[in-house]
Amino acid sequence: MTRYAARLGEPRWLRAGLILVALAFLAAFLVLPLGVVFVEALRDGWRAYLASLTDPEARSAIRLTCLTAALVVPANAVFGLAAAWAVAKFSFRGKGVLVTLIDLPLAVSPVIAGLVMVLLFGRHGWLGPWLSAHHVKIIFAVPGIVAATAFVTFPFVARELIPLMEEQGTDEEQAALSLGASGWQTFRRVTLPNVRWALLYGLILTNARAMGEFGAVSVVSGHIRGRTDTLPLHVEILYNEYQFAAAFAAASLLSLLALVTLVLKAVVERRAARSRRESGALHPLLAKEGAEGGPLAPARVAEGAGPGTPRMSTHQSRDPRSGSGPGEAAD
Amino acid sequence: MSTRLRRPGVLPGFGLTMGFTLLYLGLVVLLPLGCLAARAMALDWAGFVRTVTDPRVVASYRLTFGAALAAAGINALFGFVVAWVLVRYRFPGRAAVDALVDLPFALPTAVSGIALTALYAPNGLLGSRLAALGIKSAFSPLGVVIALTFIGLPFVVRTLQPALEELDPELEEAAASLGAGRVAVVARVLVPPLLPALLTGFSLAFARALGEYGSVIFIAGNLPMKTEITSLLIITKLEQFDYAGATALAVVMLAAALGLLVVVNGLQAWAARRYRGGGL
Amino acid sequence: MARLTRTAGLMLLVAVAGCATRTPAPAPTPAATAPAPTAPVKLLNASYDPTRELYRDVNAAFAAKWQAEHGQSVTIEQSHGGSGKQARAVIDGLEADVVTLALAYDIDAIAKQSGLIDPGWQTRLPDRSAPYTSTIVFLVRKGNPKGIHDWGDLVEDGVQVITPNPKTSGGARWNYLAAWGYALKRELGGLSKLKDPAAALAVKAAEAKAAEFLEQLYRNVPVLDSGARGSTTTFVQRGLGDVLLAWENEAYLVLREAGGDQVELVAPPTSILAEPPVAVVDRVVDQKGTRAVARAYLQFLYSPEGQKLAAKHGYRPRHPEQAAPADVARFAKLKLFSLADLGLTWAEAQERHFADGGLFDRIYQPR
Numbered sequence: 001m002t003r004y005a006a007r008l009g010e011p012r013w014l015r016a017g018l019i020l021v022a023l024a025f026l027a028a029f030l031v032l033p034l035g036v037v038f039v040e041a042l043r044d045g046w047r048a049y050l051a052s053l054t055d056p057e058a059r060s061a062i063r064l065t066c067l068t069a070a071l072v073v074p075a076n077a078v079f080g081l082a083a084a085w086a087v088a089k090f091s092f093r094g095k096g097v098l099v100t101l102i103d104l105p106l107a108v109s110p111v112i113a114g115l116v117m118v119l120l121f122g123r124h125g126w127l128g129p130w131l132s133a134h135h136v137k138i139i140f141a142v143p144g145i146v147a148a149t150a151f152v153t154f155p156f157v158a159r160e161l162i163p164l165m166e167e168q169g170t171d172e173e174q175a176a177l178s179l180g181a182s183g184w185q186t187f188r189r190v191t192l193p194n195v196r197w198a199l200l201y202g203l204i205l206t207n208a209r210a211m212g213e214f215g216a217v218s219v220v221s222g223h224i225r226g227r228t229d230t231l232p233l234h235v236e237i238l239y240n241e242y243q244f245a246a247a248f249a250a251a252s253l254l255s256l257l258a259l260v261t262l263v264l265k266a267v268v269e270r271r272a273a274r275s276r277r278e279s280g281a282l283h284p285l286l287a288k289e290g291a292e293g294g295p296l297a298p299a300r301v302a303e304g305a306g307p308g309t310p311r312m313s314t315h316q317s318r319d320p321r322s323g324s325g326p327g328e329a330a331d
Numbered sequence: 332m333s334t335r336l337r338r339p340g341v342l343p344g345f346g347l348t349m350g351f352t353l354l355y356l357g358l359v360v361l362l363p364l365g366c367l368a369a370r371a372m373a374l375d376w377a378g379f380v381r382t383v384t385d386p387r388v389v390a391s392y393r394l395t396f397g398a399a400l401a402a403a404g405i406n407a408l409f410g411f412v413v414a415w416v417l418v419r420y421r422f423p424g425r426a427a428v429d430a431l432v433d434l435p436f437a438l439p440t441a442v443s444g445i446a447l448t449a450l451y452a453p454n455g456l457l458g459s460r461l462a463a464l465g466i467k468s469a470f471s472p473l474g475v476v477i478a479l480t481f482i483g484l485p486f487v488v489r490t491l492q493p494a495l496e497e498l499d500p501e502l503e504e505a506a507a508s509l510g511a512g513r514v515a516v517v518a519r520v521l522v523p524p525l526l527p528a529l530l531t532g533f534s535l536a537f538a539r540a541l542g543e544y545g546s547v548i549f550i551a552g553n554l555p556m557k558t559e560i561t562s563l564l565i566i567t568k569l570e571q572f573d574y575a576g577a578t579a580l581a582v583v584m585l586a587a588a589l590g591l592l593v594v595v596n597g598l599q600a601w602a603a604r605r606y607r608g609g610g611l
Numbered sequence: 612m613a614r615l616t617r618t619a620g621l622m623l624l625v626a627v628a629g630c631a632t633r634t635p636a637p638a639p640t641p642a643a644t645a646p647a648p649t650a651p652v653k654l655l656n657a658s659y660d661p662t663r664e665l666y667r668d669v670n671a672a673f674a675a676k677w678q679a680e681h682g683q684s685v686t687i688e689q690s691h692g693g694s695g696k697q698a699r700a701v702i703d704g705l706e707a708d709v710v711t712l713a714l715a716y717d718i719d720a721i722a723k724q725s726g727l728i729d730p731g732w733q734t735r736l737p738d739r740s741a742p743y744t745s746t747i748v749f750l751v752r753k754g755n756p757k758g759i760h761d762w763g764d765l766v767e768d769g770v771q772v773i774t775p776n777p778k779t780s781g782g783a784r785w786n787y788l789a790a791w792g793y794a795l796k797r798e799l800g801g802l803s804k805l806k807d808p809a810a811a812l813a814v815k816a817a818e819a820k821a822a823e824f825l826e827q828l829y830r831n832v833p834v835l836d837s838g839a840r841g842s843t844t845t846f847v848q849r850g851l852g853d854v855l856l857a858w859e860n861e862a863y864l865v866l867r868e869a870g871g872d873q874v875e876l877v878a879p880p881t882s883i884l885a886e887p888p889v890a891v892v893d894r895v896v897d898q899k900g901t902r903a904v905a906r907a908y909l910q911f912l913y914s915p916e917g918q919k920l921a922a923k924h925g926y927r928p929r930h931p932e933q934a935a936p937a938d939v940a941r942f943a944k945l946k947l948f949s950l951a952d953l954g955l956t957w958a959e960a961q962e963r964h965f966a967d968g969g970l971f972d973r974i975y976q977p978r
Contacts, residue, residue: 010513015420022416023428025409029481030434032456033446040449079355082348090345098352100592105360107588109542110440111562112581115569116363119370119578122703123725126366132704140705150359173342183343205436212439214545215562219569222705223690224655232441232545237691239445240840241663242868244848251442258437266430385967387975454850470834470851552834552845553776555975567837570695570779572702572720573967 037255040248052238052246053253060226061234061250064142068230069210072149076206077199080157085191087158088165089173099162105154113151114219117144121220140222145230148216153209157202164198165191197272201265208261212254364585371582374575382579391561392583398472398560399540402479403487407533410487417488418495432488435481440545447478448549470552475560478546483536490535494528527602531595538591541584651684652904657707659694659781659887660840661861665924666711672920673911677904685904693838694781695720701727701892708896708905711889713781715739716957718890727894741886742912743926746947747782747789749877750846750855750862757853761879762793765854766827773852774832775842777965781887782839784965786856788955789883790828791964792948794821796881805954826974847874858885860925863941878943886949887926 010018042049052058083102087095105113119125121139123132131138138144172194176186192199214232221228229237231254238247371379382388416422417429435443451458451469461468468474498521506520507513544562551558561584568576658666670687677685690697690705694713701707702725712718715733718740722728733740751759757770765772775783796802798817804810834851836842839861846855847869854877857865862876889909896902911917915933922934931939950960964970 018412019416019420019422022413026413026428026431028457029484030431032450033443033481034434036446036449036456037442079352083352086345086348086352089342100596101356101360103592104589107538107542107592109544109562109584111544111565112584115565115577115581116367118703120363120366124703128704139703140700147359151363154359170342177342187344208437214439214441222700223692225689227688232439235441235445239844240660247445251445254439254442258434261437262430262433265433266426387972452849469849548837553837554835567779570693570699572699572724
């Protein structure tokens, strides 16, 4: 890339100018807001910062946030794997509709996600009377928060896996089956290793989103302090209590989480790229000459990259020609 | 369910995985959204129309769609520059910048909201400078655009990056060797194949911006008719115990979201056709 | 397919079991009936935004008192938010034992929309179920550079007024009605004419003028936050606007937190008597068996100790003699008119002013 860019690219001044424009834009929109969070958080010093994070209500909010993620992430991961297997490895009528439906929560406002939970589980909702008659609490309790979060983070794992598994096709699985492996063994030994980086990537995204969701959770939480406040809601509460330093302290915790997410993501991408290079050695049993699926697969993670791309990568993989393009070019 | 396997009967687990997929999809997504649709059916038509065409509601559509469009436009322009710089140039810290692009996605919206407000408020770091120039950023429609730009940035950059990487350098070289100037090369050779990706990124950023709530409410100022987004109106109606009104607005937004998804899918089909069509 | 159905059924079961927390079956009514209940009890108080500090103190004091008198430990959990939002949450199933909201309309809404509170709730406790009152005052920038002293000054050109959205905020409705009352009073020379049938024409004219006044006032509002706390943040932290219309107790809190070097309090000569009411949520306490302790909790607000705490946090106590004199002394002497003085009930105020298509909406129509 650098090779031809140097030979054919823009003049030096233009290149520097473009880099500057890009960096200035990112600084104004990404770096400064992030910096503000930490500056404001530490305004009253480290001691106050730590105190506001170890306060019982903050601890309970952290606990609830982790609990929510711990319930939602595995559930959506299992769903993502099942959906990707069904969608990618088989063809059936209505696949397009199913994929669009899986995408839907991405485009739905979190507020609407909260509203539908109220319409469904609220006292006057569809299931409300039945639930209250059986003393089952969903809304304004942890299950409601989990349900709203599951809705909002629903597609992430599936959207990472479907394009990749479509691209990989079914050859390796069929080979394993013909060698006498059971269905489960095939899934565990062949499919899962092939998609592990995409899966991990999906998990990271789901987790980040689950821990940070605000709009939907705000509608269904009830804001009971120390009980149904998640960390983002705790930020809002502190903010409304004039405890700005404490609010930004809690926010800084979430920002740290975001940064860790970014680092993990970078690591996953790097690993994925490496495992692509080494993929020949990865499944000695199944390594086939000129195999399209295996070696290409992790490359997709590396390039498909960001959160916005799930559908984009779908299109690339739905059309095999376009899907294999970047992989070949990269090699 | 009429299923026709690609290679009948070879891979197991279709029933199990499809069953679970449909069950989970049904429980988590379709049941709640179906509930919304059913509630909307129960509204009387005249009341529904009156609710969704109320001047204040219409003003909120204008802001929501307008600001989302503007933000997506800004992102298309600057996102293109960012993606270009990240793919084509090497400079110190490039990897860190590349990773940082996903920040808006990883950062909780409430945190983005208070951070952006602190930054762009009239007494904030950037807001005070803009105010000195006579530009009101936070608590104005511009504030909404700022928040939505922040939210949508990764969508454009991340759809453009792979497309940029896919470009065949030989095309540029060929064009240049035929005597085309750099501008002509960019305009005629580079932009056309990138257009589908750019449009997809634009639509995704637009779709994401339409539904955004958490970051906007902090920075918008929430003036009826001026800086009130439709998502906030839904909450407002809910808090006035106007469930019918909230449902009606939610249905309109849901329809818009669904429409956009269809547009995105259409764009991608078009892009795939272009690619196959050998336009390159 | 049979296996699929079985698996699906199993997963559904797991999902439901995993997601649902069971509330304990109704416990026998403690305290009043049982002689020596020792099982700890939990109350949930759903309140509006500015009462956080007040109820933090009240809850601690009441828990100590209840423990001493009944040997039962009681924990009071708090939920805070905009008044309307809290009412909506209770209607939708937030199991609050007591609600302590900004205005009677929101408790009426719970009673009417869900039947969780009996209709006659407002007569069950003294003083229309409002153990403390408040009013609406102005906060201005230090030194009062715009010279704001009365409601009339708010409509001057170049004065920026910060007040929340009356459609979502209880406090904002009091702000709005205070301005409305001021304008009516100015036009009519007194509020007594409102009830005089002979003055009907004059009242109509005055109401038209008052509507005009409100339109001018809200034209000066640059930011309409959804709650009182949001407005205070906008004014104090973001430095926006020349004057904040605030709850009196909220204004004291700002003076204490933000410091008196940035802002100062201006009490207009007249304002509204705001009565934030409290109520036991009947259906919830009956189900949970917490009626006695919930009722005692609300009655505690009327006790000398409760009144003292109210005054400490800037609420006007119903019995000033029971509060610390220093706390009472800081309340500005101003003429207060009540909602009834304006000839309104909350239902009427809602319908005429705040409902969709009401006066507030007409003020905000595009010109």
